[in-house]
Amino acid sequence: MDSTDPRTEAVPSATRPSIDALALIDHALALRAQGRLDDTRAALREALAFDPTLAAAHFYLAHTFADDAEEAEQHLRAAITLDPALAEAHNNLGNLLRKTRPAEARALLERAIALRPDFMHAHFNLGALLLSSEPQTAEAALRRALELDPRFAPAWNSLGLLLGASRPDEAEAALRRAIVLDPALAVAHFNLGNLLCDRDCEAAAAALRQAVSLKPDFALAWSNLAHALSKLHPAEAQAAARAAIAIDPTLADAHYNLATLIGVREPLEAIEALQRAVALQPTHHEAWYHLGGLLTGQRLQDAEAALQQSIALNPTFADAHATLGNALLDMGRLDDAVTSYRRALALASPDDRTSPSVYIAHSDLIFALAFQSDDPQVLLDECRRFAARFEAPLTAAATPHDNDRTPQRHLRIGYVSPDFRSHCQALFMLPLLRNHDHSAFEIFCYASVAKPDAITQRLMPLADVWRDVHALDDATLADLIRADRIDILVDITMHMAGHRRLLFARRPA
Known part of the structure; x- marks a missing residue:
């Protein structure tokens, strides 16, 4: 920003x-x-x-x-x-x-x-x-x-800009004073929006909207508005990023912001946007990182080159090391992949130990070790470290269950998977579900499948209860499973993509 x-x-x-x-x-x-x-x-x-x-x-x-x-x-x-x-x-x-x-x-x-x-x-x-x-x-x-x-608004604006990093409350007061003195001072609204972006995205977006309303050709404000809106209003955010690019095609951050907004849905356009961003600003390590992430799975050598460039610019960027591990794993370079994952974990600061990116990197390390090491103790030890870091706090907070203890009732079995679709897991799940004894068991399937397909349609009627849970976070899904009074919950995915290890850590069954 x-x-x-x-x-x-x-x-x-x-x-x-x-x-x-x-x-x-x-x-x-x-x-x-x-x-x-x-x-x-x-x-x-x-x-x-x-x-x-x-x-x-x-x-x-x-x-x-x-x-x-x-x-x-x-x-x-x-x-x-x-x-x-x-x-x-x-x-x-x-x-x-x-x-x-x-x-x-x-x-x-x-x-x-x-x-x-x-x-x-x-x-x-x-x-x-x-x-x-x-x-x-x-x-x-x-x-x-x-x-x-005392009524000179630009000085209050500059003071707010100066204090933003060290004394944010004073900075906000100074910027708001500038705006009271001169409501048309677009740059004060802009700086206020930047200051609030990490604390109150809605308030930040409101300030940045005011900046571009006062100065419609303010390309940087449009770009930062896209960033502020990215998690709240993605369609408006994308429009803001495109407005910034139309006003100033040389603004690297605008291309970067657009790419992060459309990366999942429009990966080819996102790759082009990131390539423009790094051409305009070759030192933009985050743009190199996202470019490498999008190229992973498509053009692995280009992905590795982009990620290595991100790391060269910022050697302590843990996420880049972790994503490089993914690219190396896909290339079959298991030793290098494990080294990259371990480097990512070593770089994580104490405050990052439970962050999603560190959690994913550690899980990816375990997945890689399953192929890289012939020593099961190595894999077990890493799983125990993962469990101690991420799962133990959630398990400790779990409460007892009040399921019906009647011996004669049907047991409720739940299966959780993101791969109830065209995936190798279906080779195992189709015959398993097809041969369950429904006179003795009640079968629930919790499907984290964003894009169901023909295999999904074949699996659905084999369950007594099918629940589409792809939009639920782990805590919400845990509450749903408790409400369903599941007796035995089966993790099909373990540490593969889309797993729900922190769901199982909550002991919902």
Whole structure:
């Protein structure tokens, strides 16, 4: 998520040249107010022809070259040469050079402040210049600007941007203050949306919607809106990502956000979007990672190359190591796959030990070990480590069951699988279900099948109760199984794709 902030320029009070020269400058300013740019320049050049020492004429001429930095710089330097005490020229030249020559820009802004200690714009511009490089100095400069003018919304915006990472509550208050003072300040809504994205996606989306409403060509805001909406409103998120790309096709994050939204449904378009993202920003390690993930199972060598590039850019990115393990496993390189899975687990921080990505990586390691190792103890030991890390806390919280204890009643047997479909498991499940004794057992099938097929249709009538549970999370499914009063629950999948190990850890039967 990128952020931005506006800078400001300042205009000096009138200097005291001759009466005729001052009249020409006043005339030029009147022409500028009417939007007559060429006439403004002509009038200012006439003033300089009348008196070449007019610093103010050069200063105002610089204002007419907003799209020509070189010409603007030339006139600002001329103004400073003619009047070294012209604080506004130091400020504006510093503002002009902030991206290309930041060290010189800082010196110019500090000179402007030395010349005029109460120069609010110079304090603000200095703070904005130092936001990322010297946050403490930047904060002091921004707070000084706000002391001089507490109603200056851009300074509140920059302060909120500065405090976002370390003091988010203060940052939010500052950004909201900026918006109260200037509701049309699109960048403040944008920065507020970015700040809230990890805490309140709906509020973040509302702020970013306001940003693009105020500034419809704000490509970065459209891209970040797509990110904020990705889990809440995927269709709107996709539209926002496409809007960002239409406005600025060179925005790598917009292509990346689009790809993460359409990856499952439109993998080919997503691959193309990620390829554009990494072409535009070759250091985008997350785009390389997602590209590798989408290519796994299709173009394995390309997948490996993309994932290796992600790891080269960020060697501690555990998810990339885990996904590389998947690609290597599909290539039959079992030893390399196991090494990648173990590397992913070793990189997981203590806070990540129970995260879904770590859980999946550990499960994939167990699956790979079943093929890679001839020593059953190796596999058993890894299963015990997995159980201790992920299953034990859920098992400890399980409560007793109140199933009917009557010896003569039918036992209820439940089967849980994502593979009640065209899959090798069907070779075993069809005869098993077909030959169950329904006079003694009641058979439940819990199908986590997102796309049922002809095999699914053959399996369904073989169960007494068939439940489509692919949209249920483990906790909700556990409650359903308890409500069904299942006596024996069978895990068909173990550590294969789509398994429900954390369902069984909850002891629902």
